[in-house]
Amino acid sequence: MKEEKNQPNGISRRKFIQGAAIGTVGIASAGFLAGCSSEGANQDASEPKTEQTANWTTPPEPIPESEIKNTIETDIVVVGAGSGGMVAALSAAEAGAKTVLLEKGSKSYAGPMWMAAIDSKLQKSMGVNIDKHEAVAEICRYGGHLADQKLVKLWADKSGEAMDWLTDIVESAGLKMMVETDLKVGYYKSYAVGHVVVPDPTPEIAHLGEYGSPLYIPVLTEKAKQLGIDIKYDTPAVQLIQEAGKVIGVIAGSPDSYTRYNVSKGVILATGGYGRNEEMLNDLCPTAQYCGSSIVPAVASGDGIKMAVWAGGALDPLHGVMVFDRGVMHKDTGTLGAPWSGGYLRTGSQPFLRVNVRGNRFVNEDLPYDYLWDASIMEPENVSWQIWDSNWKEDITRFHTTICSRVVPHPQAPPRDGLDYVEQEHASFIDKGLILKADTIEQLAEQMGVPVNNFKATIDRYNVLAKQGNDEDFGKIDFRLSTIEKGPFFAAKLSGTLLCNINGLRIDTNMQVLDENHNPITGLYAVGNDSGSFFSYNYPQMFGGLALGRTITFGRVAGISVANA
Known part of the structure; x- marks a missing residue:
């Protein structure tokens, strides 16, 4: 089995993760961390065994009951209060689910601007008509079809509806939604999909922080409070709770003062991906080492993806x-x-x-x-x-x-x-x-x-x-x-x-996380940069705002799906 040593890290790692449920000690004894070479198998029993170094894939020890000070019962927990998490929480609450929103920062992250959608009411009013099948084909082509075309089609079908929902909210707050219709001329076709929240009236000159998510996140936050969503800032999620393979909750907080959140419906992960986690970038996406700068927010440290992998979640085969x-x-x-x-x-x-x-x-x-x-x-x-x-x-x-x-x-x-x-x-x-x-x-x-x-x-x-x-x-x-x-x-x-990772956890069209056998993990969902199955190799730059558009759309799909579970 020497050949396995020469394969990409992701292959041997995911074989390793399949045994995660037996725990750290069990995994080590199973031999996956020691390698599969014949030399290792025939190693003399008298030779001292070297202790294996834990990495991000290694499940941590369960948090002791003595450190869990509170227990909260709820229908849904959303982890991460950025665009995807906020939309998922609002959508779940609107569907009648009791919802808790956890955020490890002191406030929600707001940075992106453009949101790609097709067939929004604003586009229709402007005469913008985009062939959905052409858009789906082009997005899949950018990723060499290393994507789930059903998910790309789902974005094309549902993004307009999601954008209409968001437009109604921001307009009620005195803001304006616009679509960029002045397109680039060149060899690569550009599409009029980019929606942006702007002030009303709209200035000609504005800078980062003066349009896009910095405008709509405060509006969504206020709406979340009105709907009774329990938002917990400075509360990092650290471990999922599983019972017979089903995710039944999450533990969050800090050592010696953790809170257990038991869920009746599910946990939605929306923590922003792993773009600031050097270990995960080196392991999953070494091409990131060819970048000389980064504007990834510090909160994107891979928390959601790690927790899901420890719970048996599968990752995209290649990462970009x-x-x-x-x-x-x-x-x-x-x-x-x-x-x-x-x-x-x-x-x-x-x-x-x-x-x-x-x-x-x-x-x-x-x-x-x-x-x-x-x-x-x-x-x-x-x-x-x-x-x-x-x-x-x-x-x-x-x-x-x-x-x-x-x-x-x-x-x-x-x-x-x-x-x-x-x-x-x-x-x-x-x-x-x-x-x-x-x-x-x-x-x-x-x-x-x-x-x-x-x-x-x-x-x-x-x-x-x-x-x-x-x-x-x-x-x-x-x-x-x-x-x-x-x-x-x-x-x-x-x-x-x-800017961010574009690959993550395998998901289905309900945003439910899949295991290595492509079966959904009951009670576990992912959106935004925690999720995968959509992009690969390259980000389709000519669809302005596709990453955030996917996040908004799938956040809404996830919130409704879990509320109705």
């Missing part, structure tokens, strides 16, 4: 991460991987010239965000340099990028930062050494540390292509070419920015 090509790094001290300490350059996704560390162009720069990151990984040192000149404002305006890479406001899109704001941000990055600035191309090459002659030749060639309006080398659309002639000149060393 959502990545934007905006991870700016210091040219000398910047590193890839943990602790992902680089910055976030919002113009990193603009289709300016990209070169590798040898000063050579290597790709059509007009790609979906993670595709350009992928292309950069293939180059020496797994990074690239983005190059622009002092005409950058005119260039960005002409590039006409959309969704979250959009800088210039447009009436058919939510508010954006604007060029003046970006100029201030660039100045700050120049001061920090994250953007290089030089009066000549030769000086810029020297600062970057790339071969001057190669770099100069690349710039000269790119200028020829831009002036003739025909990218003979890589086929970039003509209006996204830009000359680099007017000094001063600028460069930023870019990698990926990590």
Whole structure:
């Protein structure tokens, strides 16, 4: 059985997890942690046995009864009070279920903006008509069909209804829902699915925190209180309670003062995934180590997925991460991987010239965000340099990028930062050494540390292509070419920015967690980044807000499903 040592960690790990129910000591004695080589099997009994190191897959010891100070009876517990958890809790309560909402932070996480949906009443009123089967096919294609097409179709069928529900709530609070209909032109088709909550009236300029979930989370929180949902902040869930394989509750709180929550219907996991858990990223998704920065919230430490795995839940066979090509790094001290300490350059996704560390162009720069990151990984040192000149404002305006890479406001899109704001941000990055600035191309090459002659030749060639309006080398659309002639000149060393994991627990169309045999675990459900079965390999960037749209939609499906269980 030596071959198993050479397989990906996920395969041997999941074989190991199948024995989780026998407990930590039983697993160790079963030999899974020691490996299956013939040498191990024939090891002399007199040799000292080495103690195996526990990792995130190892079930913890049961919490002693002496540390459980309170017991609460309820119908449903939702773990995590972000978008998915809040929607699930509200939907369950509206369906008549007594609901407790646990959140380990002092408040709900609010960050994402766009929410993808099809056939919302707002889209219908605007004449937006999207072929559901085409959308499902395209989403599955992005993931190489390593997805449950039934779930993707479920999103397409139910997302409009879920968005209508949310629209009614936010509009009653004096806010407004809009759909981004100004779409990107290019080789990759874009879809008018992105819904965003904005102020009413809507400003032309706005920044992070002034639209999207930071606006609707407080509204949902207030509605949850009105419905009698018991929200417990600063209360991390730590262990699920099982009886004969059925999840019957969850233990939450802190050592010496835990509370047992017994449920009559089920537990819904919505803890935000494992994007901030270095051990889990290394184990499940090592490509995350090619990112130079991260904007994953600290609360996304894998709590829900770990608890489910300890309870016998199965994971997607391959894992990926959502990545934007905006991870700016210091040219000398910047590193890839943990602790992902680089910055976030919002113009990193603009289709300016990209070169590798040898000063050579290597790709059509007009790609979906993670595709350009992928292309950069293939180059020496797994990074690239983005190059622009002092005409950058005119260039960005002409590039006409959309969704979250959009800088210039447009009436058919939510508010954006604007060029003046970006100029201030660039100045700050120049001061920090994250953007290089030089009066000549030769000086810029020297600062970057790339071969001057190669770099100069690349710039000269790119200028020829831009002036003739025909990218003979890589086929970039003509209006996204830009000359680099007017000094001063600028460069930023870019990698990926990590946003979240896109794979997680296997689920069915009721959001119920599946075991290794694809059978549902009674009483256990998952949504958002705790769940899987939907994405793989790459995030479909051209469906603006698909991750949050799935989270909202499936949060609603889960809440109703469990309430009616």
